[in-house]
Amino acid sequence: MDTQVLIIGAGPTGLTLALDLSRRGVPFRIVDASSAPFAGSRGKGLQPRSMEVFHDLGVIEPVLASGRFHMTMRAYNGREVLREWDVHEGRHPTTDRPYASTMLIPQFRVEQILREALPQPVEYGTALTSFSQDDDGVTAVIGSETVRAKYLVGCDGGKSFVRKRLGVQFVGETREDLRMLVGDVRVSGLDREHWHSWGGSPGRWLALCPLPGTDLFQFQAAGDGEPSFELYQRIIRERTGLDDVVLHDATWMSLYRTNIRMVDRFRTGRVFLAGDAAHVHSPAGAQGMNTGIQDAYNLGWKVAMETLLDTYESERKPVAEWLLGLTTKIMTSGDPFAKRDDETLQLSLSYRTSDGPGLQPGDRMPDGKTEQGRIFDLLRGPDFVTLDFPDGPVLVRPDGYVAAIGRSAIDAYFGANPVTQLHHRRVAARTAA
Structure with a gap:
C-alpha cells in the first residue's frame, strides 16, 4: 500500500479527517482538485459541538482567537433601527458546556487553522480521475499518479466525483424557489459590531454580516441572476435605501441554489462519503460545515482502528436526515434568524439505541x-x-x-x-x- 487512507477534498471535512488520522499515526494523503485553498466564506458559523471536536484535536485556541460570540442582529427600515436581538441571548459557558453558543468565524479561517496543524501539506491541483476497489484496497489515479490505498474517503463536496463514480444515489429535491446571492464583500458606511439586515418580505431581504478577523462582510440576499459587482451594488442601494452604504469590492460571489439531498448509503466497500459529498441542504442555521466536521470525527477513529466501520453509516445517516429537515424548516419559517436551541447547537445529537433517563450510551460525554x-x-x-x-x-x-x-x-x-x-x-x- 502507498498509504492507508486517501482523502479526496480539502475542505473542513477532509482536513478534520486528516488531522484526526495524523494524531493516530495513520498514513494518509489529502488531495484537492483546486489549485489553491478556497478563499470564500460558504460557512461562517461554528457550533459548540464542533468546538468540542477542535478542543480534542488541539486547535481550539487559534479557533477561539479568530471568531466572535454573541454578535447582535440589527434589522432596519432604511436608516431606522426596527429591532435588535441576540439569537443566543442567555447562553453562556457552563461546567458541562464550555462552548455555549455559535461562534462567527469565516470558513476559510477554519480551513487555514486545520491546514497549519497538519504534519504534511495538502496536495492542491491534484484531481482524482478514476478509482477501483477490491477486497484488499483501492487503486486511484490522482493527477498523473496511480496510488494504492486501503481506504478512500470522498470529502469532495456537493458535486462529488467520488459519489458519482460509485453510483450512489443523491436523493432529494432542488428548491428553485429558494435561491440566494452570497459573497464576501468590502462595504463602507456600516459598523462591524452588528449583523445588519433589511427587507420586510422574503424576496427583498438583505443581510451584511462582519466576518471576524477580516475587513470583509458576508453578503446574503434573496435573489437570482448571474452574480456580479454591479448586481450586488444595486441590491445594496435599493434594499437599504442609503447612499452612504457603499460596496467597494467583492472577493468571492456565488448564486446559491437550494438542494436538499442526501446519499442512500455512506459506504461502498472501502470507499466512504462525508460532508457535502453525502448531504447538501439550506445554509440556514449554520449546520453544513459543522456536520461535515463531525462526519469526519466519527469516521476517523473507525478507519484508523479498522473496526466498527459499518456503524459510520448507521450513526451518521440519521443525523443527515435530521439535518435536512431542520435546515429546511428554518429556511422556510419566514424568520431564519430566530432564536436557536440545543438542536442547532448540535449538543443534543446522540447515537443512543435505547431511551432512558440521564446519561446513556450514545450520548455526548459532558465536560466537568x-x-x-x-x-x-x-x-x-x-x-x-x-x-x-x-x-x-x-x-x-x-x-x-x-x-x-x-x-x-x-x-x-x-x-x-x-x-x-x-x-x-x-x-x-x-x-x-
Whole structure:
C-alpha cells in the first residue's frame, strides 16, 4: 500500500479527517482538485459541538482567537433601527458546556487553522480521475499518479466525483424557489459590531454580516441572476435605501441554489462519503460545515482502528436526515434568524439505541471538573478512555460519545470489539471538591 487512507477534498471535512488520522499515526494523503485553498466564506458559523471536536484535536485556541460570540442582529427600515436581538441571548459557558453558543468565524479561517496543524501539506491541483476497489484496497489515479490505498474517503463536496463514480444515489429535491446571492464583500458606511439586515418580505431581504478577523462582510440576499459587482451594488442601494452604504469590492460571489439531498448509503466497500459529498441542504442555521466536521470525527477513529466501520453509516445517516429537515424548516419559517436551541447547537445529537433517563450510551460525554482536571482534557487524545468515577466507570469513545456505563457493560463492549481494547486507557475521575 502507498498509504492507508486517501482523502479526496480539502475542505473542513477532509482536513478534520486528516488531522484526526495524523494524531493516530495513520498514513494518509489529502488531495484537492483546486489549485489553491478556497478563499470564500460558504460557512461562517461554528457550533459548540464542533468546538468540542477542535478542543480534542488541539486547535481550539487559534479557533477561539479568530471568531466572535454573541454578535447582535440589527434589522432596519432604511436608516431606522426596527429591532435588535441576540439569537443566543442567555447562553453562556457552563461546567458541562464550555462552548455555549455559535461562534462567527469565516470558513476559510477554519480551513487555514486545520491546514497549519497538519504534519504534511495538502496536495492542491491534484484531481482524482478514476478509482477501483477490491477486497484488499483501492487503486486511484490522482493527477498523473496511480496510488494504492486501503481506504478512500470522498470529502469532495456537493458535486462529488467520488459519489458519482460509485453510483450512489443523491436523493432529494432542488428548491428553485429558494435561491440566494452570497459573497464576501468590502462595504463602507456600516459598523462591524452588528449583523445588519433589511427587507420586510422574503424576496427583498438583505443581510451584511462582519466576518471576524477580516475587513470583509458576508453578503446574503434573496435573489437570482448571474452574480456580479454591479448586481450586488444595486441590491445594496435599493434594499437599504442609503447612499452612504457603499460596496467597494467583492472577493468571492456565488448564486446559491437550494438542494436538499442526501446519499442512500455512506459506504461502498472501502470507499466512504462525508460532508457535502453525502448531504447538501439550506445554509440556514449554520449546520453544513459543522456536520461535515463531525462526519469526519466519527469516521476517523473507525478507519484508523479498522473496526466498527459499518456503524459510520448507521450513526451518521440519521443525523443527515435530521439535518435536512431542520435546515429546511428554518429556511422556510419566514424568520431564519430566530432564536436557536440545543438542536442547532448540535449538543443534543446522540447515537443512543435505547431511551432512558440521564446519561446513556450514545450520548455526548459532558465536560466537568475532577481533581485530575477537566473531563475534556482527560479525554483529549486518540483513545477510548474509562473514567473511573466514584459511583462507577464510564467508557468514552475517541469521539467523545459514551460507549458503555458500568463495569459489566464495559467488559461486554470490549468483548464484542476486542481491537478497541488496544486503544484504551483508564483515568481516575474523582469529583473536584
